[in-house]
Amino acid sequence: MKKLGFLPRAVAVALVVLGLSSCAPPSSADAEKHKKESLKFLVENEKKPGVLSTASGLQYMILDEGTGISPKATDTVTVKYRxxxxxxxEFDSGxxxxxxxxxxxxxxxxxxxxMKEGAKYRFFIPPKLAYGKSGVGRVIPPNSALIFDVELVKVNSTD
Structure with a gap:
């Protein structure tokens, strides 16, 4: 089973049980089509007012600044997302x-x-920072850019 990086394990298991995730390899034609669509979207999106980009290609918009602490990669976080x-x-929310x-x-x-606790951001995630050419079964096609609205509710710091 492919691990879904943004979903709790129970949800990933449910997708497999419901047949929404499969192990069938994506077709190369579909992968190429989604790659072109994703690139076009990200190039146009980056030009929009309020869209910021990181060196890795992640694009984001700050919808609401938070006032709490920012997480480190080693922290556990609690979020609301779509x-x-x-x-x-829409393929998922929580x-x-x-x-x-x-x-x-x-x-x-x-x-x-x-982000800081209490912040709300919109992420525009290129395929290479998401699921790349493998996608996630029939839920997320190969080479798909993804959009997430995320609210950082709490940081459970490891310090």
Whole structure:
């Protein structure tokens, strides 16, 4: 079973049980199509007012600044989130979900460290910082850029 980096294990197991995640390899034509769509979206998105970018290619918008502490990659965080494809199709959401920050997709690990408790950001995550050319079964196609609205509720610091 493919580990879903942004979902708790119980949700990932449920996706497999419901048949929404499969082990079938993605077609190379689909992978190439999504790669081109993702690149086009990210190039255009970066030009929009309020969109910031990191050296890795992560794009984000600050919807609401927080006032608390910022997490380190080794911290456990609690978040509220909504994830969608660039088409707008929502594939997941959660409220008060806790996880170790270094146990999720790279785009989340990097992006959440930019935030402070109470902040709300929108992440535009390139495929290389998400699930890359493998995707996640029928839930997230190969080479898909992802959009997440995330609120950092709490940082459970390891210090």
């Amino acid at each position: 994830g969608s494809l660039i088409s707008g199709q 409220e008060n979900v806790s996880f170790p920050l270094n146990g999720v997709i790279r785009g989340w690990t990097e992006g959440l460290q930019l």
